[in-house]
Amino acid sequence: MAKQKLNTQAIGLDIGLAFTKWVTGAENLHYGLWTDLEVTAGNLRTAQDRYTEKLFELLPTTPCRILDIGGGAGETAAKLLALGHEVEIVVPSDFLAERCRTNAPKARVHQMMFEDFEHSKPFDLCLFSESFQYIPLKDGLPKCLTMLTPKGQIIVSDCFRTPAYKIQPKAATVGGGHRETLFRDLLAEQPLRITSEEDITKAVAGSVELEQALFNVFGYGIGRIDDELSAKRPKLRWTLNKVIRALISERKRVKLDQRLNQQTRSAENFCMYNRYLMIRLDRV
Structure with missing residues (x-):
């Protein structure tokens, strides 16, 4: 029998979730907004709540059907449900899928890779909250387009790599995501238009x-x-x-x-080699 490769990414996410819950009392895995806020563990919950509030400013003003792609532990889905939205979650981790079912019991949870997901009913919105970087670039936006209603939207809130990332010293590695230039090249080929875009790199760098x-x-x-x-x-x-x-x-x-x-994973290096964007895309 072939030796199975350890899924260190899943292990890291599970450990990060457990630690964040211990510190904040909530199971959020995403960055926080630290503008005018001291970067301390005690302020993590406030910073993450600010992030969610800003993300939700991009949502439709009326209840809709949402696919939460890579939905973490279901904290975001629970808040979407409380606003009256219908939510389905796609998440690959056994542990995270179980947390989603606990934290957002009214959401339908699909434990699988996004690339393997098949929908039964179109969605009004596909949401990527720090999950876009884990999906092959060729499978992200194009697959979403096959699942959206004619007036559907996509929200991408995630890190992208700047051109400086290619020449960075190994010791300065911080952040990740797809190359922004490749993302924009792909976006230009899709029947989508940007209706909102904001660079929040400096605001999240404290995380x-x-x-x-x-x-x-x-x-x-x-x-x-x-x-x-x-x-x-x-x-x-x-x-x-x-x-x-x-x-x-x-x-x-x-x-x-x-x-x-060491301290190479600094806010300065993060801002140099990464760009954190909140983008809303409308189907055309």
């Missing part, structure tokens, strides 16, 4: 620094343990290091050290 600060706390804790082992249990430390080197490649160890002990 990156908060995440980096969290990893530095973990790094400090691991470093303290390593110091104690080095001073008092050197043989045990030697054994543990040998096991770690056998299990984790040098490239991954370097990347892990960067994440835990």
